[in-house]
Amino acid sequence: MLIGLIRGWQMALVVCSTLPLLGAAGGLMAVSISRFQKIAAESYAEASALTKETMSQMRVVAAFGGEKRAVDRYIEALKVPYRSAVQQARYGGGSMGCVFLVMFLTYALALWYGSTLIAAGAYTGGRVMNVLFAVIIGGFEGASPRAAAGAAAHATPRAQAGRLRPT
Secondary structure, eight states: OHHHHHHOHHHHHHHHTTHHHHHHHHHHHHHHHHHHHHHHHHHHHHHHHHHHHHHHTHHHHHHTTOHHHHHHHHHHHTHHHHHHHHHHHHHHHHHHHHHHHHHHHHHHHHHHHHHHHHHHTSSOHHHHHHHHHHHHHHHHHHTSHHHHHHHHHHHHHHHHHHHOOOO
């Protein structure tokens, strides 16, 4: 980003004005993904505990003909994680759409402003592209979808750690 500011401060400032929007869209995506992953992980842990309980007492379950009831309880326990996964897909897709909307609008603004600077004779085409990519790539590194994936990766172990208890 520093290279962009040195090579063309006017265009760099215009492009930098959109970076907070990109950061907000990336933050929205990170929050929505981590929230729903935590809910799904807790729900899967409950379904897993139910399965563990049934499998450890398999003889008793089979002796009383409780296989159907155990399967029904497990299917019921999986409904919450399924709904959470559907919501996660909805919100994740919507927030990813917001990230890409802001990203492409930033490209459009930068190219439009760069063309006005070229028409005015202030910049050359190479300089516009140099500033454009230096600022955009530098700015996108801090607010990319990879940051959201990192936040989501931390949500699952936290949810699982909350379910640990001594046996």
